[in-house]
Every structure is written in C-alpha cells, then in structure tokens.
Amino acid sequence: MQFIIHIIIFALIFSILSCWFRFFIKIKWNCDYSYIAIVMFSSYISSILNTKFWISMLGTFWISLLCTIPFALLVFLLSKRLNDFYFSIGTLFFYILIYQLAYNTEFLTNWAYGVSNIKRFLIWDFSILWNEKYLILMLIISAILFGWLYFFKKTSTYKNFIWRWENELSLKSLWISSNKSKLLIICLSALLATIAWSCYTFYYCYISPSSFWFSTLILILTIVFLSYKYNEFGVVLVSVIILALYEGLRFIKFVDPGKIWYFREIIFSLIVIIVAFVIFKKINFWREQ
Amino acid sequence: MDISYILLNTIIYWCCTLILVDVFSYWKIFSFAIGSYLMFSAYIIFNCVKYWVNILNISAIIVLLVSFFLINYLLINKFFGKKREHVSLIVTLWVSLFLDNFCNYIYWWHSVSLPSEKLNLITLFALFIIIFLVLFYFHKVSFFSKILSAIWENERLICGLWIRKNRIIWILFWIVFVLIVLLWYILLITSSIKMQSWLFYLIKGMWIMILVWLAKKERIFLWALVYVLLEYLLFNKLWWSIAYKETVVLLCIVLVLLFKPEWLFSLIKRKI
Numbered sequence: 001m002q003f004i005i006h007i008i009i010f011a012l013i014f015s016i017l018s019c020w021f022r023f024f025i026k027i028k029w030n031c032d033y034s035y036i037a038i039v040m041f042s043s044y045i046s047s048i049l050n051t052k053f054w055i056s057m058l059g060t061f062w063i064s065l066l067c068t069i070p071f072a073l074l075v076f077l078l079s080k081r082l083n084d085f086y087f088s089i090g091t092l093f094f095y096i097l098i099y100q101l102a103y104n105t106e107f108l109t110n111w112a113y114g115v116s117n118i119k120r121f122l123i124w125d126f127s128i129l130w131n132e133k134y135l136i137l138m139l140i141i142s143a144i145l146f147g148w149l150y151f152f153k154k155t156s157t158y159k160n161f162i163w164r165w166e167n168e169l170s171l172k173s174l175w176i177s178s179n180k181s182k183l184l185i186i187c188l189s190a191l192l193a194t195i196a197w198s199c200y201t202f203y204y205c206y207i208s209p210s211s212f213w214f215s216t217l218i219l220i221l222t223i224v225f226l227s228y229k230y231n232e233f234g235v236v237l238v239s240v241i242i243l244a245l246y247e248g249l250r251f252i253k254f255v256d257p258g259k260i261w262y263f264r265e266i267i268f269s270l271i272v273i274i275v276a277f278v279i280f281k282k283i284n285f286w287r288e289q
Numbered sequence: 290m291d292i293s294y295i296l297l298n299t300i301i302y303w304c305c306t307l308i309l310v311d312v313f314s315y316w317k318i319f320s321f322a323i324g325s326y327l328m329f330s331a332y333i334i335f336n337c338v339k340y341w342v343n344i345l346n347i348s349a350i351i352v353l354l355v356s357f358f359l360i361n362y363l364l365i366n367k368f369f370g371k372k373r374e375h376v377s378l379i380v381t382l383w384v385s386l387f388l389d390n391f392c393n394y395i396y397w398w399h400s401v402s403l404p405s406e407k408l409n410l411i412t413l414f415a416l417f418i419i420i421f422l423v424l425f426y427f428h429k430v431s432f433f434s435k436i437l438s439a440i441w442e443n444e445r446l447i448c449g450l451w452i453r454k455n456r457i458i459w460i461l462f463w464i465v466f467v468l469i470v471l472l473w474y475i476l477l478i479t480s481s482i483k484m485q486s487w488l489f490y491l492i493k494g495m496w497i498m499i500l501v502w503l504a505k506k507e508r509i510f511l512w513a514l515v516y517v518l519l520e521y522l523l524f525n526k527l528w529w530s531i532a533y534k535e536t537v538v539l540l541c542i543v544l545v546l547l548f549k550p551e552w553l554f555s556l557i558k559r560k561i
Binding site: 074077078081082085086088089090092093094096097100101104214215218221259261262263265266269270272273276277280 | 319360363367368371372374375376378379380382383384386387389390391393394492533535536539540542543546547548
C-alpha cells in the first residue's frame with residue numbers, strides 16, 4: 001500500500017513538471033532545459049530556508065518563487081537572443097551551469113553533499129508526517145493546478161499568447177512585440193516548477209545535486225513524449241505507469257542490487273531514444289507549428 | 290612550466306573541439322554523445338588489453354559501433370533541416386547517458402589508464418605534427434572536404450535529384466570514429482580517466498569552439514593552447530579550486546550565448 005501511495009505522489013509531482021515542459025515542445029519544438037535549472041534553484045532555496053530558518057512549506061514556496069523570478073528573466077533574455085534549436089542548447093548549458101554550482105555551494109549546506117533534515121510542516125506547527133496525508137495534499141494541489149491549467153487553456157488570453165509566440169517572426173516584421181506573452185509564459189513555468197519541486201523536496205526531506213542529474217530529465221522527457229497527444233489527465237496516467245515501471249525495476253532479482261540504478265537509466269534512456277525517433281519521424285513539423 | 294603537460298592537453302582539447310566542429314559543420318547536428326563515445330571506447334580498449342576479448346568486451350564493442358554508426362546514420366538519413374537539429378539534440382544527449390550508464394553497469398565505475406612511461410617531448414611534437422598535417426590535408430588541400438561541404442549545404446537538392454550520398458556519409462563516419470579512437474589512446478596512456486568525465490570534455494570543447502568564432506579551423510589549435518595556458522595559470526599557479534573549473538567555463542559559455550551567440554554558431558557557415 002505504501003508503495004502505491006509513493007507511486008501516486010511521485011507521479012503527481014512529475015506530471016506537474018511534465019505538463020508545462022511539453023507545452024514548450026508543442027509551441028516551438030523547443031526543449032526548455034532551464035526549467036530544470038529553475039527547479040533545482042527553487043528546491044535549494046526552499047530546503048535551506050526550512051533547515052536554517054524553520055520556515056514552513058507554504059512560506060518557503062512563496063520566497064523561492066520570488067527568488068526564481070530573476071531566473072525567469074535570464075531565461076527570457078536567452079529566448080530573445082536565441083531561437084529554436086539554439087534556445088534548447090542555451091538552456092541546456094544554463095541547466096548544466098546551475099548543476100555545477102550546486103556542487104560548489106557546500107558552504108550553504110554546512111559542507112555536506114546535500115540538504116537533509118528538511119521538516120515537513122505545512123504551516124506553523126501543522127506537520128504532515130504520514131505519506132497518506134501527503135498524498136491528500138498532493139491530490140489537492142494537483143486538482144487545483146490541473147483544473148486551473150485546463151480552464152486557462154480554453155481562455156482567449158492563452159490562445160493569444162500561443163499565437164504570439166508561434167508567429168513571433170511575423171509580428172516582428174509588423175513591429176509588434178511578443179515580449180509580454182513570452183515573459184508571462186516563462187514566469188508561469190517558473191511557478192509550476194517551484195510548486196512541483198517544493199512538493200518533491202518536502203516529500204523526500206532530502207535533496208542533493210544528484211537529484212537533478214539528467215536522470216530526472218529522462219523521466220520527464222519520457223512522460224512528455226509518451227503523453228504528447230493526451231490532455232492533462234493523460235499526462236497523470238502516463239506518469240503513473242512510467243513511474244510504477246521506474247520504481248518497480250528496483251525489485252528485479254537478476255540484476256545486482258548495486259547496479260540497479262544503472263540498469264534503470266539504461267532502460268529509460270533507450271525508451272527516450274526510440275520514442276524520440278518515432279515521434280519526430282511521425283509528426284509533420286511545419287504543420288504542427 | 291611543464292611543457293609536455295601543456296602540449297598534451299592542447300592536443301586533447303584540440304582533437305575534441307575538431308570532432309565537435311566537424312560534426313556540427315558537416316552534419317549540422319550538435320552531438321552530445323562525442324564525449325561518451327570517447328570515454329566508452331577507452332574503457333573497452335583498457336578491458337581488452339587487460340582481459341583480452343571476452344563476451345563482455347564483444348558486447349561493449351557492438352554497443353559502441355551500433356550507437357555510433359546506427360544513431361548517426363538514422364539522424365542524417367531520416368531527418369532534415371530543423372527536425373534533425375531538434376531530434377539530434379535530444380537523441381545524442383540520451384545516447385551519451387545510455388553509454389555512461391551502460392559502461393558503469395558492465396565495467397563498474399573505477400577509473401582506467403594504461404601503464405606506460407611518460408611520453409617525451411619529441412614524441413608529443415611528432416604526434417602533433419602528424420595529426421596537424423593529416424587534418425590540414427583533409428580540410429584544406431583535398432577536394433574531399435569541399436565535396437562534403439557542398440553536399441551538406443545542398444542536401445535537399447541532392448536528395449531531390451536522387452543522388453546517393455551514403456558512401457560519403459560512411460567515409461566521414463569512419464574519419465570521425467578514427468579521430469575518437471586516436472584521442473582515447475592519447476588519453477589512456479597519459480592519464481587516468483573516468484566515464485563521468487564525458488561531460489567535461491564536451492564543455493571544454495564547446496568553450497574552445499566559442500574561442501574560434503572567426504570560423505577558421507586552423508585556429509582551433511591556437512585557442513586550445515590559449516585555453517590550456519589559462520587553465521594552467523589559474524588552477525596550477527594561482528591555486529583556484531579545481532571544483533570551479535567547469536563552473537567558470539560554463540559561466541563563460543552562458544554569457545557568450547546571452548550576448549554574442551554568433552561566436553558559437555558561426556562555424557555552421559561554410560565557404561567552399
């Protein structure tokens with residue numbers, strides 16, 4: 001039962017992360033890797049605020065969101081300078097830089113590899129010690145977020161933003177700026193990234209640089225590519241299946257327990273490679289745009 | 290100042306950058322897997338030398354050849370233009386992770402090196418001259434490189450005329466593969482390496498690509514030398530922490546991408 005609860009919590013966290021990631025891919029076939037950089041940054045802010053200043057989960061979320069806004073501005077600047085494939089490369093290097101910096105900031109974590117002893121209290125003294133209660137919290141957060149996303153995507157504001165980003169070049173030739181829509185979408189992605197990874201941080205009560213290695217991206221991209229044609233509910237379903245498989249691979253008997261991590265990464269990177277080839281081959285690139 | 294250390298590192302970074310530049314300028318794909326091919330082939334050769342050819346090494350060789358030739362062949366023949374750029378970025382990143390984890394899975398994670406005496410300065414100079422002459426001949430003198438440039442720049446026209454370009458593709462694959470094999474040999478006999486270092490060689494190669502913004506391949510060696518001297522000065526003489534090495538390079542790459550992205554990507558413009 002605990003395993004099922006763990007899978008559902010994990011799946012909800014990753015589905016929140018994935019749904020906005022796939023939004024970027026759908027607009028411009030850009031993988032915005034800075035998303036993971038924002039996730040990492042907000043996670044460290046939340047955990048350090050919690051361990052050093054005893055700030056609750058709700059409090060750390062708002063402060064880390066404020067701190068990630070400058071990050072969002074950097075990504076916005078990158079999007080102004082680079083387009084298409086080059087934007088993906090730029091954000092990828094941005095992500096690797098933040099990952100490296102996580103190794104160089106040991107003075108913040110009392111010279112430990114990661115941040116541990118994160119206390120799971122939602123607000124003031126109200127703690128969430130049991131996984132069942134955390135599951136209820138995750139269900140509430142997911143329902144609010146996905147509900148909001150579902151209705152937001154039906155509004156003309158959203159369609160206007162998408163249209164402006166997709167037709168950026170035409171708008172530029174007419175001297176119409178699409179900066180506001182870009183900035184808003186990037187800030188929204190920062191918000192979702194902060195929410196998702198705050199939930200992750202307070203669930204595991206420990207984070208380290210290895211939590212944000214490419215293996216996290218493997219999971220997110222697998223979910224994104226497999227749920228490309230589905231709506232938000234489909235994303236959650238695909239996340240549950242993928243993460244059940246990911247966690248279930250731990251229990252394989254014929255693999256040396258010390259090498260299970262590598263075995264899982266091999267399987268999932270193979271899945272991403274095959275799915276990427278199939279999906280990119282099938283879609284009509286220009287029509288999708 | 291250790292001249293052999295400087296010259297050796299220059300040759301290594303020069304070769305890494307040249308491979309990145311060739312792959313990017315001829316195939317128009319940004320291959321994140323180059324570092325992993327390098328490291329993985331080093332591990333295979335180390336294990337073949339130590340344990341001879343066994344089932345494990347044969348399976349590793351097959352995986353390396355399939356991942357290099359098949360993946361690149363599919364990327365070049367099944368995708369064109371922007372699709373190739375996007376899918377190559379995703380696929381090569383995961384190929385590198387696949388190889389990283391596969392290598393750790395079958396060979397475990399320890400570092401490897403082949404025992405040998407330190408290469409003397411004359412051998413290093415001779416090595417450098419040979420590589421430089423071969424590459425100079427290929428890029429500047431031979432008509433082959435001009436044919437390659439023409440093919441990649443007029444790819445759609447060539448496909449539309451049903452001209453088969455496969456033989457050219459395979460020749461270029463083999464050239465890049467031989468360069469990779471040469472590089473791992475130099476790495477193995479001069480230092481110990483770990484599979485996890487694939488990303489660092491890629492980052493340094495990228496940084497030198499930026500330094501070559503004038504798009505002249507002959508200058509790659511000079512800028513690799515400048516980089517090695519800077520690295521030596523900062524981290525050996527001024528005693529900056531080695532932990533900040535990659536951070537500094539990455540910070541510079543991100544700043545260049547923010548303010549002068551053409552420095553990195555101007556290499557795609559080729560002149561016949």
